[in-house]
Amino acid sequence: MRFAVIQFGGSNCDRDAHYVLSDICGVDCDLVWYKDRLSRPYDAVILPGGFSYGDYLRAGAIAARTPVMKEVTAHAEKGGLVLGICNGAQILAESGLVPGVFTINAYPKFICRKVHLRVETTDSPFTSRYKSGDVLQIPIAHKEGRYVIPEDQLSELNERGQIAFRFCDESGNLTPESNPNGALEHITGVLNKNRNVLAMMPHPERASEEILSSDDGKKIFLSMISHIEHAKGVTC
Amino acid sequence: MIFLAKITIGLKEGMLDPEALAIRHALGNLGFATEELRTKKLFLVRFDAADAREAEEKAKGMCERLLANPVIHHFEVEVHR
Numbered sequence: 626m627r628f629a630v631i632q633f634g635g636s637n638c639d640r641d642a643h644y645v646l647s648d649i650c651g652v653d654c655d656l657v658w659y660k661d662r663l664s665r666p667y668d669a670v671i672l673p674g675g676f677s678y679g680d681y682l683r684a685g686a687i688a689a690r691t692p693v694m695k696e697v698t699a700h701a702e703k704g705g706l707v708l709g710i711c712n713g714a715q716i717l718a719e720s721g722l723v724p725g726v727f728t729i730n731a732y733p734k735f736i737c738r739k740v741h742l743r744v745e746t747t748d749s750p751f752t753s754r755y756k757s758g759d760v761l762q763i764p765i766a767h768k769e770g771r772y773v774i775p776e777d778q779l780s781e782l783n784e785r786g787q788i789a790f791r792f793c794d795e796s797g798n799l800t801p802e803s804n805p806n807g808a809l810e811h812i813t814g815v816l817n818k819n820r821n822v823l824a825m826m827p828h829p830e831r832a833s834e835e836i837l838s839s840d841d842g843k844k845i846f847l848s849m850i851s852h853i854e855h856a857k858g859v860t861c
Numbered sequence: 862m863i864f865l866a867k868i869t870i871g872l873k874e875g876m877l878d879p880e881a882l883a884i885r886h887a888l889g890n891l892g893f894a895t896e897e898l899r900t901k902k903l904f905l906v907r908f909d910a911a912d913a914r915e916a917e918e919k920a921k922g923m924c925e926r927l928l929a930n931p932v933i934h935h936f937e938v939e940v941h942r
Contacts, residue, residue, distance in 0.1 A: 719930065726930055773933055
């Protein structure tokens with residue numbers, strides 16, 4: 626099993642994601658400079674947080690058009706897992722790998738703080754280790770994280786259970802105060818139709834050790850690892 | 862033949878424009894009462910094309926593939942010699 630964390634110019638959570646996967650979860654993980662492309666097969670690709678290309682034009686817009694993203698798209702089309710965190714989520718939305726867009730916060734400032742999320746589906750390779758309705762404490766750090774999608778596509782997302790996480794209060798209620806960036810229907814984690822790509826604004830790699838006050842995010846990585854192990858077991 | 866495209870990208874009708882709200886608020890602090898304020902981005906792009914029609918098609922392609930995000934933006938293109 627091998628993970629790749631892709632580094633773009635301006636990524637700054639790449640080493641945190643690599644540390645959690647290799648040191649905390651104990652899986653092989655390569656840091657891959659985007660110009661070096663995906664030169665070997667990977668079971669999962671992580672697009673980490675940061676400010677690729679200085680967030681020029683729109684956050685994630687330029688990175689989404691780099692050649693390595695064609696390879697990430699091909700990896701996803703073959704069923705490979707892709708997790709985009711924060712800037713990685715913006716890149717996935719700009720690439721069209723998940724529907725909708727993460728745009729400027731309703732109150733247009735950078736927000737960096739712990740928030741609560743509610744697990745909306747456990748039917749995905751990223752959330753299978755949680756229970757539906759679990760409330761997680763994971764930090765956010767973004768200025769362009771407000772999820773927006775046209776009305777017709779929103780109902781499709783809800784019907785297909787493609788919403789992985791919503792902002793909530795500590796009891797799991799969707800109150801206006803618990804939606805830090807004004808995201809549509811509190812959405813902050815979205816799956817693609819095939820459920821093998823997840824874009825999320827909160828940072829699970831910053832909440833994967835109790836010493837950091839929460840390890841609620843660790844199960845996302847452990848769910849991915851279980852999924853890959855199971856898939857390999859089935860094919861062997 | 863070299864053309865200049867003036868490409869304007871704006872938010873679709875009804876989309877929240879948080880930057881515009883903040884700017885309008887700041888204008889208010891300076892004593893400028895305003896009824897409405899919207900933000901747009903203007904790109905001036907010079908490039909080669911066989912004729913005005915091809916130049917317009919190229920400029921639209923730039924919008925569709927990078928400059929605008931169709932989920933939230935609309936765009937306007939003007940081409941000049």
